[in-house]
Amino acid sequence: DAGVTQSPTHLIKTRGQQVTLRCSPKSGHDTVSWYQQALGQGPQFIFQYYEEEERQRGNFPDRFSGHQFPNYSSELNVNALLLGDSALYLCASSVAPGGGNQPQHFGDGTRLSIL
Amino acid sequence: GNSVTQMEGPVTLSEEAFLTINCTYTATGYPSLFWYVQYPGEGLQLLLKATKADDKGSNKGFEATYRKETTSFHLEKGSVQVSDSAVYFCALSSGGGADGLTFGKGTHLIIQP
Secondary structure, X not given: XXXXXXXXXXXXXXXXXXXXXXXXXXXXXXXXXXXXXXXXXXXXXXXXXXXXXXXXXXXXXXXXXXEEOOOOOEEEEEOOOOHHHOEXXXXXXXXXXXXXXXOOEEOOOEEEEEO | OOEEEEOOOOEEEEOOOOEEEOEEEEOOOOOEEEEEEEXXXXXXXXXXXXXXXXXXXXXXXXXXXXXXXXXXXXXEEOOOOHHHOEEEEEEEEOXXXXXXXXXXXXXXXXXXX
């Protein structure tokens, strides 16, 4: 039973560029959440997708956008990259809201470095 | 808004010592509470959870009790091992775990043989 998978593992970009990160949820899960984890900090919630729509959003600018596909996989897009966007980006999947007290399962993350 | 406060680390203990990592929270309503663990170079793994007041979550010898009166969810283990060395995160969710999680800053635990 595959868990949450993310790609790529590492990525290096320069300021002003755009980046796309990908996530496949755990089998049986249909909700995907994205988090940003700066070095030495706890993860910060970016947004959550369910039924191909953004369901919840944290305190992140519009440069951060996402998408969910019919197979429940998801992408995180970041435009106009800033040095401060350097972080570990974590994807988490879960059963749909209302599907019981099911916790979120996390992938190993994508390490994004901005030069 | 929601917030989680954890004790600062690193916390350094000898093998077989008793562990407590403090966690307090601020939230509206009745949140669900979680402890996640992160090993070097890896994502987060759910360690335990509690979804209502006085619930006790437990796993791998770790325990935490949901205390609504003190808004706390302290993590404990009676005898730690070197393999418990990791970063521990306390987190809450207002939607039973399916909503976006609010995390504390994490506590780095180092167990010495």
